[in-house]
Amino acid sequence: MPAYLTGVYLLLVFLNISSGSRLRQEDFPPRIVEHPSDLIVSKGEPATLNCKAEGRPPPTVEWYKDGERVETDRENPRSHRMLLPSGSLFFLRIVHGRRSKPDDGSYVCVARNYLGQAISHNASLEVAILRDEFRQNPVDVMVAVGEPAVLECQPPRGHPEPTISWRKDGSNLDDRDERITIRSGKLMITNTRKSDAGKYICVGTNMVGERESEIAELTVLERPTFVKRPSSVVVLAEESVEFSCVVQGDPVPTVRWRRDDSDLPKGRFEILEDHTLIVRQVTSADEGSYTCVVENMVGKSEASATLTVHGQYNPAFTLNALQSKHLLLMYMQSTYFFSRPQVSF
DSSP states (O other): OOOOHHHHHHHHHHHHHHHTTTTTTTOOOEEEEEEEOOEEEEETEEEEEEEEEEEEEEOOOEEEEETEEOOOTTOTTSSSEEEOTTTTTESSSEEEEEEOOOEEEEEEEEEEEEEEEEOOOEEEEEEEESSSSSSSSSOOEEEEEEEEEEOOOOOEESSSEEEEEEEEEEEOOOOTTTTTEEEEEEEEESSSOOOOOEEEEEEEETEEEEEOOEEEEEEEEEEEEEEOOOEEEETTTTTEEOOOEEEEEEEEOOOEETTTTTTOTTTTEOOOOOOOOOSSSSOGOOEEEEEEEEEESSEEEEEEEEEEEEEEOOOHHHHHHHHHHHHHHHHHHHHHHHHSSOOOO
């Protein structure tokens, strides 16, 4: 309360006593038994600054904001501030604009009777704010499976400072997952999985409400891996051979075949839609290592198999050879029998 008002009030008390008024034994000066507390209130919402005083006779209560007396409905029926019977100051709604902030400030309540006055502790009334524009919106991120992913966000300016949470594909993100950490606005995911891919939104919240950031998409790519590798084979000449190569990856990998350091047999090979390699009428010249090469923007992998070609088996030729050998042996035996010297007795 201004010093000059205090002086005037004390002078009136002195004059009242000097004029012959008697002090009643049971009377006592005011004391504050409930002090107001600091408040943070949303614009347009009701609020109450509590104050309760005791004294005999019962003290009157007035409020001061930043040193100036607060006008209530008792002085102005149109005022949005009401002095309650308990002495508390009630705001029908908190008024707060860009240029005018009539309710924002530091308040005290003052209780008086003819024996003196009591002044409460200071209590600040602050108006909660939450701006619309994010200081930093998250941006799209692309990582490979197993790599860490970081989405960054700085919420709008606000009072109290807004807290940060995240939503994925419209649902609140479960940060109980040990792979997920939210710290200083950053969303960090370690050891990302394909299931982590999606649309993410940063949410800033305080007592005013919440604000949503722009959408950021997390893309989780997958290095090429083999579902089925080619297997080594042994075949006879003039037969056909197949080498399988089934792969997966995101984006879909490109697949190509090579044979050692040479080209595939021209005119005798075919690559099917499932990337199976077929070589027809193989010869010994086709022997070697056949490699399936798969690649996408994340990585590259290879898998090889060996082709071995044996000469064609001809049963008719083998049978004739045995017969010839047998006949030759019989001829040699008969020649020896008839050419050896004859012995007479």
